[in-house]
Amino acid sequence: QQPVQSPQAVILREGEDAVINCSSSKALYSVHWYRQKHGEAPVFLMILLKGGEQKGHEKISASFNEKKQQSSLYLTASQLSYSGTYFCGTETGGYQKVTFGIGTKLQVIP
Amino acid sequence: DGGITQSPKYLFRKEGQNVTLSCEQNLNHDAMYWYRQDPGQGLRLIYYSQIVNDFQKGDIAEGYSVSREKKESFPLTVTSAQKNPTAFYLCASRWGGYTEAFFGQGTRLTVV
Numbered sequence: 001q002q003p004v005q006s007p008q009a010v011i012l013r014e015g016e017d018a019v020i021n022c023s024s025s026k027a028l029y030s031v032h033w034y035r036q037k038h039g040e041a042p043v044f045l046m047i048l049l050k051g052g053e054q055k056g057h058e059k060i061s062a063s064f065n066e067k068k069q070q071s072s073l074y075l076t077a078s079q080l081s082y083s084g085t086y087f088c089g090t091e092t093g094g095y096q097k098v099t100f101g102i103g104t105k106l107q108v109i110p
Numbered sequence: 111d112g113g114i115t116q117s118p119k120y121l122f123r124k125e126g127q128n129v130t131l132s133c134e135q136n137l138n139h140d141a142m143y144w145y146r147q148d149p150g151q152g153l154r155l156i157y158y159s160q161i162v163n164d165f166q167k168g169d170i171a172e173g174y175s176v177s178r179e180k181k182e183s184f185p186l187t188v189t190s191a192q193k194n195p196t197a198f199y200l201c202a203s204r205w206g207g208y209t210e211a212f213f214g215q216g217t218r219l220t221v222v
Contacts, residue, residue, distance in 0.1 A: 002154070040216075047210055097155065099169065102150065
């Protein structure tokens with residue numbers, strides 16, 4: 001079952017912040033975040049593991065709430081290059097199955 | 111350079127024909143995946159494989175088949191039983207559980 005992402009789309013001006021949420025109906029073992037530009041392959045941003053800490057990469061960070069079965073991706077001081085579709089992927093048990101949400105389309109405008 | 115290669119980038123087929131999409135990786139990854147991408151539906155899992163000679167159905171396996179005879183290769187066959195095969199297909203690989211996945215550049219299949 002696909003994780004649920006919200007919002008489905010967001011438009012930001014350069015320098016603004018955004019939060020993208022991902023929730024699962026099943027217990028999460030890990031959460032993956034990727035960004036995809038139109039017509040290209042998704043690019044890995046970060047992975048959060050059960051029992052792990054909040055991760056960060058420059059102005060993009062993420063949190064993982066195991067009890068609520070949720071993860072959030074935080075984009076601060078957005079840049080034009082942040083535009084794209086963001087996907088969360090979840091592992092909810094064994095067998096290495098990774099299931100992705102429908103994505104959040106983010107557009108950063110000048 | 112290590113990576114994951116999908117070929118061809120664009121593929122056209124007539125309705126009723128089977129077609130095989132290629133996916134090769136030289137990253138020495140154990141796990142490989144096939145996803146289908148349609149507008150507004152995200153990435154949906156078709157099949158995945160943890161090791162050679164073993165694979166599992168994903169969420170939308172009907173009308174598709176795979177094989178994993180070599181560690182490096184995980185071809186996907188879209189059969190005539192797939193009712194709506196036109197889509198963007200992405201292959202991915204990774205070391206194993208709880209590690210990042212590397213995606214290929216995708217194959218855009220159009221069935222006419």
